[in-house]
Structure formats: C-alpha cells, structure tokens
Amino acid sequence: MPETGSRRRAEDIGETWPDLPEWATPDALDADARRDLRGLSKDGAAWVAAHLVAAGTLADEDPEAAWAHARAARARGGRIAVVRETVGLVAYRAGEWAEAIGELRAARRMGGGPGHLAVLADCERALGHPEKAIELARSEQAAALDEEATIELATVVAGARADLGQLDAGLAHLEQFGPDKLGHHPRLAYAYADLLDRAGRESDALTWFIRAANADADEDTDAQDRVEALAASVGAAVVPAAAAAVPENGTDQAADADADSESVGPEHAESEADESEADASEVDASGTDASGTDASGTDVSGTDVSGTDVSGTDASETGEAEVDGAGADEAGADQPAAPPAMFTEVEPERAPLPALSEDMTALLFSDEPPAGDR
Numbered sequence: 125m126p127e128t129g130s131r132r133r134a135e136d137i138g139e140t141w142p143d144l145p146e147w148a149t150p151d152a153l154d155a156d157a158r159r160d161l162r163g164l165s166k167d168g169a170a171w172v173a174a175h176l177v178a179a180g181t182l183a184d185e186d187p188e189a190a191w192a193h194a195r196a197a198r199a200r201g202g203r204i205a206v207v208r209e210t211v212g213l214v215a216y217r218a219g220e221w222a223e224a225i226g227e228l229r230a231a232r233r234m235g236g237g238p239g240h241l242a243v244l245a246d247c248e249r250a251l252g253h254p255e256k257a258i259e260l261a262r263s264e265q266a267a268a269l270d271e272e273a274t275i276e277l278a279t280v281v282a283g284a285r286a287d288l289g290q291l292d293a294g295l296a297h298l299e300q301f302g303p304d305k306l307g308h309h310p311r312l313a314y315a316y317a318d319l320l321d322r323a324g325r326e327s328d329a330l331t332w333f334i335r336a337a338n339a340d341a342d343e344d345t346d347a348q349d350r351v352e353a354l355a356a357s358v359g360a361a362v363v364p365a366a367a368a369a370v371p372e373n374g375t376d377q378a379a380d381a382d383a384d385s386e387s388v389g390p391e392h393a394e395s396e397a398d399e400s401e402a403d404a405s406e407v408d409a410s411g412t413d414a415s416g417t418d419a420s421g422t423d424v425s426g427t428d429v430s431g432t433d434v435s436g437t438d439a440s441e442t443g444e445a446e447v448d449g450a451g452a453d454e455a456g457a458d459q460p461a462a463p464p465a466m467f468t469e470v471e472p473e474r475a476p477l478p479a480l481s482e483d484m485t486a487l488l489f490s491d492e493p494p495a496g497d498r
Contacts (some may be wrong), residue, residue, distance in 0.1 A: 141175070141192070141193075141195070141196035141199065142178075142189065142192045142193055142196065144174050144175065144178055144193075145178055147181075148175070148177045148178035148181070148193075149174060150169070150170040150177070152177045153173040153174075153176055157173070157176065157206050157210075158173055160205070160206040160207075161173055161201065161204060161207075163203075163204065164200065164201060164204075168200050172197045172200050172201040172204075175193045175194070175196040175197040176193075176194075176210055178190070178193040179194040179197060179211075179214045180210065180214070183213070183217045183218075184217070187214070187217050188218060190214050190217065190218060191214055191215060191218040193214075194210060194211040194214040194215065195211070197210065197211065198227075203234070204234070205230075205231045205234035205235025206231075208228075208230045209228065209231035209235075212224045212225075212226075212227030212228035212230075212231060212240070212243070213228075213243070215227055216243050216246070216247060221247040221250040221251050222247075222251060224243065224244075224247050225244060225248070225251075228240050228243060228244055239265075241260060241261075241263075241265060241266060241269065241273070241277055242273065242276040242277040242279075242280050244260060245257035245260045245261065245280045245281065245284070246280045248260065248284075249280065249283060249284050254283075254284035254285070254287040257280055257281060257284040258285070260277075261277055261278075261280075261281045275309060275311055275312055276311070278297060278300075278301070278312070278315075279298075279312065279314075279315040281294075281297055282294035282295070282297050282315050282316075282319060283315070285297060286319060286322060291322060291323050294319050295316065295319050295320075298319070307339075308335075308339050309339060310336050310340035310345055311344075311345070313333075313335045313336035313339055313347075314332075314340075314347050314350075316332050317329045317330075317331075317332030317333040317335070317336055317347070317350070320332060321333075321350075321354070326354055326357055326358050327358055329350075329354055330351065330355060330358060333347050333350045333351045333354060334351055336350075337350075337351050
C-alpha cells in the first residue's frame with residue numbers, strides 16, 4: 125500500500141498532503157495512466173496513482189478535497205504529462221482557473237496530444253478575459269477539432285461574446301451549426317436558450333429550453349428546471365419536457381448578427397521560455413521524477429474528472445500570443461473575475477439581442493424535415 129500522507133512540503137509551505145481513502149487504490153487508475161507512471165519508483169508510482177484516483181473520484185462531490193489530492197499527485201509526479209493534465213482538470217472543477225490554465229498548458233508541452241481547448245477558453249472567461257477565449261476559438265487547433273469538441277468550444281465562445289455585451293454575436297455564433305443541429309443538440313439548444321433569457325426574451329427562451337430538455341435524454345443539463353422557472357415567470361403552463369412541442373415562429377424576425385464582425389481586445393503575450401522555467405522550478409522543488417508521456421485520452425478513475433464532458437473534448441494550447449497570454453505567471457497574478465456560467469447564476473451586463481433573420485426563423489421553426497431525412 126502507498127503511504128497515506130506526506131510531509132515532503134510541510135517545511136516549505138506548511139502543507140501536508142491528505143490521507144488517502146481506503147478505496148483509493150493504485151490499481152483503480154486507468155491502465156494507460158499507470159503505464160505513464162513507470163518512470164517513478166514503485167512506491168512513488170503507487171502513491172501518485174492513488175492520489176489521482178482520489179482526485180478524479182472526488183472532483184464532482186468535493187472539489188476542494190479533490191484539488192488537495194491532485195496537488196499531492198503533482199508533488200511527486202509533476203514531470204509526467206498525465207499527472208499535470210489531471211491536475212489541470214481537477215483545478216478547473218475546483219474553480220482554480222489560473223492553476224488549470226498553467227497545468228493544462230504544461231501537460232501539452234510535456235506530452236503533446238490534443239489538450240483541452242474548451243476548458244482553457246472557459247478558464248479565460250472566468251479570469252475576465254473573454255477576448256482570449258474568442259481568440260482561442262480562431263486558432264489552427266480549433267479548426268482541427270471534431271464535432272463534439274467544436275460544439276463545446278462554441279458554447280464557451282457564445283458565453284464570451286455575451287460577457288462582452290455582444291449577445292447578438294453569441295447567438296449568430298451558435299446559429300452557424302444550422303437549425304437541425306442547433307435544435308436537437310442539448311448543449312447547443314441550452315446555450316442558445318440561455319442567451320435569449322439573458323437578453324430578456326423569456327418567451328423565446330422558454331421555447332428553446334423546451335427543445336434543450338427534449339434533447340437532453342441523460343439530463344446532463346438543468347433545462348427542465350429552467351423550463352419550469354420560465355413557464356412560471358411568463359405565466360405559461362408547465363409542459364413536461366418529453367411531450368413539449370416547439371411552436372412555429374417562436375422568435376421575432378430581423379437581421380442576422382455577424383459574429384466575426386465583432387472586435388475583441390488586444391492579446392497579451394509572454395515568452396514560452398519564461399513559462400517553461402516556471403514549470404520546471406515548480407516541479408524541481410517538489411522532488412519529482414521524470415517521465416515522458418502522452419497527456420491525451422486519460423480517464424483518471426473511470427469517471428469524467430471535470431464533470432463537464434471536457435474529457436472528450438479535443439483541444440490544445442497554441443504557441444501563439446492568444447494562448448501564451450494565459451501563461452502561469454499572468455494567470456497567477458489574475459484574480460478570478462467570475463466563474464464560468466456552469467458554476468454560477470451571476471451574469472454579466474446584458475445587451476439587447478436582435479431577433480433572428482426571416483430565413484433563419486423559417487429554418488429553425490419549419491415543420492419540414494431536414495433535407496437528409498426527406
């Protein structure tokens with residue numbers, strides 16, 4: 125059994141690592157991740173693996189405890205990409221936005237792989253940098269994402285547009301997926317409904333939350349709760365999500381918004397060398413062993429570490445200025461301005477949202493089946 129605590133940094137920062145729960149055993153870690161730990165000593169690998177299991181398992185129910193276990197794993201496995209990746213995802217779940225950015229970027233440098241672009245963008249939003257989230261979505265790496273990863277990133281970008289008071293651009297960014305995908309993908313429909321609600325268009329938002337609830341068979345969102353709350357607000361009868369129908373012409377008609385025409389703030393760059401030096405000093409101080417690994421595709425405990433479907437999200441950090449601006453030095457100095465929308469009900473300033481264009485409204489609410497189904 126691995127040791128159940130450590131004083132290895134107590135003399136430095138007064139922190140002792142948490143004891144391991146009995147159920148957190150090394151063999152519970154994904155086999156690929158265990159192989160990545162082979163560069164450590166036998167006892168060290170077991171200790172790191174057990175803390176990774178604890179961190180991944182507790183990420184949803186007790187993010188603070190999970191974060192403590194993740195830091196413990198990093199203390200001895202900080203030169204291993206899969207460890208840094210896991211620490212980054214747990215940090216994201218715990219609301220440690222700056223730490224999450226630094227760890228995920230470190231994992232990318234060490235092991236390559238796709239990374240977690242949507243998570244990085246969401247962290248930038250949380251730190252008050254919505255323009256950086258938008259720039260990440262314009263990177264070469266974003267263009268190479270698969271469909272699901274692109275959808276995850278799009279919902280973050282739409283929120284970033286809203287943070288900048290550009291609700292019309294956020295709406296247009298989601299409309300690019302077309303009426304069939306937008307109306308039948310739970311995450312897209314939910315994000316679209318949320319923008320409408322933030323714009324004060326409650327009736328239209330209700331229509332789209334009903335669509336989101338219909339599409340959300342696994343109840344991954346709180347769309348049905350939003351349906352009931354909005355129905356009460358607008359004085360409509362609460363309709364069970366499974367039976368709800370979307371009315372035609374549910375929104376007004378006006379000009380489409382052009383998301384790409386909106387401007388974003390300037391980029392803030394820092395050198396990769398400074399960032400790498402900071403990572404190295406952090407790792408060396410913890411007395412870790414070295415191992416080259418691949419950070420991609422890791423399941424820490426048989427569950428999604430982040431709790432937000434990000435483990436399936438292809439992503440990467442870029443060497444360009446938009447990503448480098450989110451480096452560990454800058455991130456450590458920033459104070460979180462606001463967490464992402466998934467963690468809070470606090471919303472930024474709302475700007476009026478233009479109605480859909482006539483063509484888009486007809487497509488979204490037409491009874492005609494998509495061309496491929498005819």
